[in-house]
Amino acid sequence: MKKSENIIVGISIGDLNGIGSEIVLKTFEDSRMLDFCTPVIFASAKSMNFFKTHFNSEINFNNINSLNQLVFGKVNVLNCWNEPVTIEFGKEDVKIGEYAIKSLQIATKALKEGSIDVLVTAPINKHNIQSATFKFPGHTDYLAQQLEGESLMFMVTDALRVGLLTDHVPVKDIVDNLSEELILKKINTVYNSLLMDFNIVRPKIAVLGINPHTGDNGVIGNEDDTILRPTIQKLKEEGKLVYGPYAADSFFGSNNYKNFDAVIATYHDQGLIPFKTLSFGQGVNFTAGLNKIRTSPDHGTAYEIAGKGVADENSFKEAVFAAIQIFKNRFEYNELTSNPLKKSHQKM
Template identity: 80%
Template sequence: MKEAENIIVGISIGDLNGIGGEIILKTFEDSRMLEFCTPVVFASSKAMNFFKTHFKSEINFHVINNLDQITIGKVNVFNCWQEPVNIEFGKEDQNIGAYAIKSLQEATKALKNNVIDVLVTAPINKHNIQSEEFKFPGHTDYLAKELGGDSLMFMITENLRVGLLTDHVPVKDIANHITPDLIKKKINTVYESLKVDFNIQKPKIAVLGINPHTGDNGVIGKEDDDVLRPTLQKIKASGKLVFGPYAADSFFGSNNYKNFDAIIASYHDQGLIPFKTLSFGQGVNYTAGLNRVRTSPDHGTAYEIAGKGVADENSFKEAIFSAIQIFKNRADYEQLTQNPLKKASKKQLS
C-alpha cells in the first residue's frame, strides 16, 4: 500500500470568484498536511499566485506543465491554462465558470488515468458552469458519466452519514422519481459503500419516509405504503439490515440517527438540513458508488465572503482526510477479499 504522503490528491479549483482558492491556501499553509498527501491543484500558476498575494500567504508552489513532473511532498500546481484570468471575488461570471469546468475536466482525466489517487473538488456555481459542452447540474452527475457506477450523494462525518434517494430534483417531482428500482439501487450503493469505503461489515441503515408521518396510513399520501414500505420489506428479507420508513420530523431530534450506520433521506432538504445543522463546517460531500474516490466540502462558493480572508477551511480539510481514508479502506478491502486459492493457482501457472 502507498505511504501516506505518496497518496496524490487532485484538487479542482472550482469557481475562482468564490472561496475555493482561499480554503486551498489555508489548508496547505499547514505543512503537516504534506505528511498525509501530495496535492496537485488543477488551475494555473497565475491564478494561484494572485490568491497567494491577495491573502498574503507564504505558501510555496511547485508549478508543473506536465503531470509526470508531480513532486512528492510539494504543493503542486498544474497549469490547465496559461492566460491571465480576471478574478473578481463574489461575482457570478460565465467565463469563470468555463475555467472551473476546464479544471474539473483535467482533474477527472488525471483520475481516470491513475495519475492522481483521489479527487477533491472545490465549490462550483451550478449556474455559470452551464454551456453547450457542459450540461450537468453539478459535479456528481458529470463524474457519474465519466467514471461509471451508480453514483450517490453521501454526506459524511465521523458520526453521521446521510444518503439521498433523490438529490437535485424539484420538490413537486420527488414522489414520481421514487420507484422500487431506485430504492433498491440507492440502498445497495449505500450498503456497499459502508462495507468497502468505511469497513463496516454488517451495515445498519435507516430510511426516512416520503410524506409527513410516513403518510399516516394514506391520509397524507400513499407513496410510503404503496412503494417505500413494501420495497424495504423485500430488501430486509434478502438479509440487509434496513429499517423504516421513519417519520423524518422526529428522527434526528430524538437522536435515533445514532443507532444506524447511515440514514437514507427521500429528498435533498429532508437529509441535508439536519446533516448541516448537526455538522456544518465539518461535513464532507462524498460521491459513493463510483470506481474512484471523490469528495468535496459541504458548502458552496460563498460569494458573500469571498476575498475577505474569513473563509473556514475545515470542511475542505475534512474532505481531503476523508478521501485519503476511503482510498486506504478500499485498498484494505480489496486485499482482504482476494481469493487466496485463485492467487495460488495463478502462481502455479506462472
Template identity: 75%
Template sequence: MSKAENIIVGISIGDLNGIGGEIILNTFEDERVFDFCTPVVFASIKVMNFLTSHFNSEITLNSCNHLNQIKEGQLNVYNVWKEPFEINFGKEDLKSGEYAIKSLEAATAALKNEGIDVLLTAPISKKTIQSDTFKFPGHTDYLAQQLGGNSLMFMITDTLRVGLLTDHVAVKDVSKAITPKLIQDKIDTVYESLKRDFGIERPKIAVLGINPHTGDSGVIGTEDDDTLRPTLQKIKESGKLVFGPYAADSFFGSNNYKNFDAIIASYHDQGLIPFKTLSFGRGVNYTAGLTRVRTSPDHGTAFEIAGKGEADNNSFKEALFAGIHIFKQRKEYEELTANPLKKRSKKG
C-alpha cells in the same frame, strides 16, 4: 515517505471568484498535511500566484505541465491553461464558470488515467458552469457519466452518514422519481459503500419516509405504503439490515440516527438540513458508488465573503482526509476480498 505511500490528491479549483482558492491555501499552509498526501491543484500558476499574494500566503508552489513533474512536500499546480484570468471576488460570471469546468475536466481525466488517486473538488456555481458542452446540475452527475458506477450523494462525518434517494430534484417531482428500482439501487450503493469504503461488515441502514408521518396510513399520502414500505420489506428479506420508513420530523431530534451506520433520506432537504445542522461545518460531500474516490466540502462558493480572508477551511480539510481514508480503506477491502485467508489471519 515513498510516493506509493503518499496518496496523490487532485484538486479542482472551483469557481475562481469564490472561496475555493482561499480554503485550498489555508489547508496546505499547515505543513503537516504533506505527510499524508501530495496535492495537485488543477488551475494555472498565474492564478495561484495571484491568490498567494492576495492572501499573504508563504506556501511553496511547484508549477508543472506534466504529472510526472509533481513534488512531495509542496503544493503542486498543474497548468490547465496558460492565459491570464482576472479574478473578481464575489462576482458570478460565465467566464469564471468556464475555467472551473476546465479545471474539473482536467482533474477528472487525471483520475480516470490514475495520474491521481483521489479527486477533491472545490465549490462551483451551478449557474455559471452551464454551457452548450456542459449541461450537468453539478459535480455528481458529471462524474457519474465520466467514471461509471451508481453515483449517490453521501454526506458524511465521523459519526453521521446521510444518503439521498433523490438529490437535485424539484420537490413536486420527488414522489414520481422514487420507484422500487431507484430505492433498490440507492440502498445497494449505500450498503456496498459502507462495506467497501468504511469497513463496516454488517451495515444497518435507516430509510426516512416520503410523506409527513410516513403518510399516516394513507391519510397524507400513499407513496410510503404503496412503494417504499413493500420495497424495503423485500430488501430486508434478502438479508440486508434495512429499517423503515421512519417519520423524518422526529428521527434526528430523538437521536435515533445514532443507532444506524447510515440514513437514507427521500429528498435533498429532508437529509441535508439535519446533516448540516449536526455537522457544524465539518461535513463532507462524498460521491459513493463511483469507480474512483471523490470528495468535496459541504458548502458552496460563498461569494459574499470571497477574497476577504474570512473563509473557514474546516469542511475542505475534512474532505481531504476523508478522501485519503476512503482510498486506503478501499485498497484494504480489495486486498481482503481477493485474499479471504488474510482477513481470517488478521482477525485471529
C-alpha cells in the same frame, strides 16, 4: 499500499471568484498535511500566485506542466491554462465558469487514468458553468457520466452519514422519480459503500419516509406504504439490516440516527438540513458508488465572503482527509476480498 504522503490528491479549483482558492490555501498552509498526501491543484501558476499574494499565503508552489513533473511532499500546481485571468471576488462570471469546468475536466481525466489517486472538488457555481458543451447540474452528475458505477450523494462525518434517494430534483417531482428499482439501487449503493469505503462489516441503515408521519396510514398519502415499505422488506429478506420508513420530523431530534451507520433521506433538504445542522461545518460530500473517489466540502462558493480572508477551511480539510481514508479503506477491502486466506488469518 502506498505510503500516506504518496497518495496524490487532485484538487479542481472551482469558481475562482468564490472561496475555493482561499480554503485550498488555508488547508495546505499547514505543512503537516503533506505527511498525509501530495496535493495537485488543477489551475494555473498565475492564478494561484494571485491568490497567494492576495491572502498573504506562505505556500511555495511547485509549478508543473505535466503530472510526470509532480514532486511528492510539495504543493503542486498543474498549469491548465497560461493566460492571465481577471478575478473579481463575489461576482458571477460565465468566463470564470469556463475555467472551473476546464479544471474539473482535466482533473477528472487524470483521475480516470490513475495519474491522481483521489479528487477533491472546490465549490462551483451551478449556473455559470452551463454551456453548449457542459449541461450538468453539478459535479456529481458529470462524474457519474465520466466514471464507472452508480453514483450517490453521500454526506458524511464521523458521527453521521446521510445518503439521498433523489438529489437535485424539484420537490414537486420527487415521487415521480421514486421507484422500486431506484430505491433498491440507491440503498444497495450505500450498503456497499459502508462495507468497502468505511470498513463497516454489518451495516445498519435507516430510511426516512416520503410523507409527513410516513403518511399516517394513508391519511397524508400512501406512497410510504406502496413504494417504500415493500422495497425495504425485499432488502430485509436479502439479509440486509435496513429499517423504516421513519418519520423524518422526529428522527434526528430524538437522536435515533445514532443507532444507524447511515440514514437514507428521500429528498435533498430532508437529509441535508439536519446533516448540515449537526455537522457544524465539518461535513463532507462523498460521491459513493463510483470506481474512483471524489469528495468535496459541504458548502458552495460563498460569494458574499469571497476574497475577505474569513472563509472556514474545515469542511474542505475534512474532505481531503475523508478522500485519503476512503482510498485506504477501499484498498484494504479489495485486498481482503481478493485474498480470502488473508481475511481468515486476520480473524484468528
